[in-house]
Amino acid sequence: MLSFFKTPRIRGGVxxxxxxxxxxxxxxxxxxxxxxxxYIPLQxxxxxxxxxxxxxxxxxxxxxxLAYSQGLISAPVHAPSSGIILDVNDYxxxxxxxxxxxxxxxxxxxxDEWVETHIIDDPFKLNPEEISFRVGAAGIVGLGGATFPTxxxxxMGRENRVDTLIINGSECEPYLCCDDRLxxxxxxxxxxxxxLMLHGMTNSPGANLHLPEGCRTxxxxxxxxxxxxxxEDNKPLAFLAMLVAAEPYPTVNVIQIPTRYPMGWxxxxxxxxxxxxxxxxxxxxxxxxxxxxxxxxxxxxxxIRYGQPLxxxxxxxxxxxxxxxxxxxxxxxxxxxxxxxxCEVDKEQTARIVMGGPMMGDxxxxxxxxxxxATSGILALTQSELKNTxxxxxxxxxxxVSVCPAGLRPLDMANxxxxxxxxxxxxxGLKDCISCGCCSYICxxxxxxxxxxxxxxxEVMARQQAQHKSEQTKRLIDARNDRMERIARQxxxxxxxxxxxxxxxxxxxxxxxxxx
Amino acid sequence: xxxxxxxxxxxxxxxxxxxxxxxxxRYLKVESSPIVDxxxxxxxxxxxxxxxxxxCRPAAEALAEGSAPATMCPPxxxxxAEQIAALLGLDLDLxxxxxxxxxxxxxxxxxxxxxxxxxxxxPTDAIVGAPKQIHAVVADACIACKKCVEVCPTECLQMHPIxxxxxxxxxxxxxxxxxQSAGTGSNAVC
Numbered sequence: 001m002l003s004f005f006k007t008p009r010i011r012g013g014v015x016x017x018x019x020x021x022x023x024x025x026x027x028x029x030x031x032x033x034x035x036x037x038x039y040i041p042l043q044x045x046x047x048x049x050x051x052x053x054x055x056x057x058x059x060x061x062x063x064x065x066l067a068y069s070q071g072l073i074s075a076p077v078h079a080p081s082s083g084i085i086l087d088v089n090d091y092x093x094x095x096x097x098x099x100x101x102x103x104x105x106x107x108x109x110x111x112d113e114w115v116e117t118h119i120i121d122d123p124f125k126l127n128p129e130e131i132s133f134r135v136g137a138a139g140i141v142g143l144g145g146a147t148f149p150t151x152x153x154x155x156m157g158r159e160n161r162v163d164t165l166i167i168n169g170s171e172c173e174p175y176l177c178c179d180d181r182l183x184x185x186x187x188x189x190x191x192x193x194x195x196l197m198l199h200g201m202t203n204s205p206g207a208n209l210h211l212p213e214g215c216r217t218x219x220x221x222x223x224x225x226x227x228x229x230x231x232e233d234n235k236p237l238a239f240l241a242m243l244v245a246a247e248p249y250p251t252v253n254v255i256q257i258p259t260r261y262p263m264g265w266x267x268x269x270x271x272x273x274x275x276x277x278x279x280x281x282x283x284x285x286x287x288x289x290x291x292x293x294x295x296x297x298x299x300x301x302x303x304i305r306y307g308q309p310l311x312x313x314x315x316x317x318x319x320x321x322x323x324x325x326x327x328x329x330x331x332x333x334x335x336x337x338x339x340x341x342x343c344e345v346d347k348e349q350t351a352r353i354v355m356g357g358p359m360m361g362d363x364x365x366x367x368x369x370x371x372x373x374a375t376s377g378i379l380a381l382t383q384s385e386l387k388n389t390x391x392x393x394x395x396x397x398x399x400x401v402s403v404c405p406a407g408l409r410p411l412d413m414a415n416x417x418x419x420x421x422x423x424x425x426x427x428x429g430l431k432d433c434i435s436c437g438c439c440s441y442i443c444x445x446x447x448x449x450x451x452x453x454x455x456x457x458x459e460v461m462a463r464q465q466a467q468h469k470s471e472q473t474k475r476l477i478d479a480r481n482d483r484m485e486r487i488a489r490q491x492x493x494x495x496x497x498x499x500x501x502x503x504x505x506x507x508x509x510x511x512x513x514x515x516x
Numbered sequence: 517x518x519x520x521x522x523x524x525x526x527x528x529x530x531x532x533x534x535x536x537x538x539x540x541x542r543y544l545k546v547e548s549s550p551i552v553d554x555x556x557x558x559x560x561x562x563x564x565x566x567x568x569x570x571x572c573r574p575a576a577e578a579l580a581e582g583s584a585p586a587t588m589c590p591p592x593x594x595x596x597a598e599q600i601a602a603l604l605g606l607d608l609d610l611x612x613x614x615x616x617x618x619x620x621x622x623x624x625x626x627x628x629x630x631x632x633x634x635x636x637x638x639p640t641d642a643i644v645g646a647p648k649q650i651h652a653v654v655a656d657a658c659i660a661c662k663k664c665v666e667v668c669p670t671e672c673l674q675m676h677p678i679x680x681x682x683x684x685x686x687x688x689x690x691x692x693x694x695x696q697s698a699g700t701g702s703n704a705v706c
Contacts, residue, residue: 473657
């Protein structure tokens, strides 16, 4: 009865057809043949692109640093296999536009020869700072798809009073099950990674001395007390495996959460697990929670225990046009076309290629694009799997309002965007839209709601940049006018000085003549 | 004698009134309308003249009077029109505002003679170079005023559309608008 009065912990969301059965029962395939050429983009993360430090023609070993991270929010890129650098140039990016991105092309030699790595016996003796430094140097980014550099998050964990570390094993997107298989097969590694992350977030003495006095919120020696691994209840085997692996460690809890898209959205998950709501415009660490993906935890395990940088990941290849759907471990830079050949994708039937899940993933124009750190899945969907795009007038059913996990009114926002009233859309909360696609999915009139929001977000960004540019232009014009005035003044003064000098000369000359 | 007194009195009167006017001009100065200043600060300030007024100040004055529409500034596009409308409290119809075409000047290295004429006229110092050296345009600072194109003796400066890259790529607006629902606004369900 009391539960009746509790505020509901899940807001909005949809339950889409899962389409996971085709791949969820198959073990992760590790027999993917090493591609002849790898196309490794220099930006596979949020932040600044990495800067290459190799030469064309140079021989590199597996795990060798190819490009170093630049600036605070960035991540380095390593060689996924051994071979020779063929080119550093612009190649199409795995992006809906397939516009060029700076890419290193590596011709593999088939030996897969490792660079020297250091195995650490007891990583828990390392400084927490050392842990996040190594995680950063290994090029680890959030593998759920957001690709935010993990080391930056660990640092934020140390600098804020973070008491809960949530490990996101929800994998709420239909079709995808790479995290599911990872949890079933490599549960120990993930749990070890989670414990290492907890250790990396320990606030050791002096860790936040560089911050101003008021900002040192963490106590010295304070620890993030516990980690919660949250797994959707449609993955009972993964839950069981993780439960067994976490058994010896009281700091790591494994819990089941309801299956509902978008459960894996950080704010939704935080609300469900902790009951706290992340305020608009705040980061989750500000309310004491940090969230990482299970794949990231496994990458941390490999990086800290074995010194191996992030070189490959498990990718789900699925969809109606795939004859052999599977979860397969591929090195970064593998072309999607090779992956599709391996999984026997029927080109005739493929109506759309999607990177990521069907709800939030990006549709790709062609398959000559590399897999990157963000590639959790590649889907080859048939026409029958796509949503009908036959747009009808809105019937005001308010379905989109009830499914919106961010609590917005999608129909009002879309109507404003249609008539270019972007400011009105921003007032309605456009910036809180996460483009989860629930509204488009549920809309009986097939209105492309999320497309409107993506367009509007880009447009708002463009306007901000235009605003910024016009301010800069004014500064430049003022600076130029000042300079021109200064130059004119200088010229006038010079002219006067010249006239004065001439008069002086003539006076002297006259005096001399008078003396003679 | 009468003539002299007339001259003296009129001169004194003139001087006194002149002094009075001088003091009045100093202390009772009419400030320019603050709304015009505000409008002028919103406008791009490049004095390009595309609106038909000789510069941004006269354009701002016309806006304040109400003799020019909020959508008058072509380089500002709809973003600026919205700001102006918000400031003046106008209703705005943005449906026929053309977004400014984004252009940037580029030097053709084959024909540049290094004459320095272009960077002398550039209002934002976006062109760099030296005499008899090939000039170059800093694309981020170029405002597409086309002043350099006019003065270039070899036509080596040309305007080009800004190249689309991953950084400035945006999603296009969905096209298929059903005939009836367009423009219904946010009418509540009754």
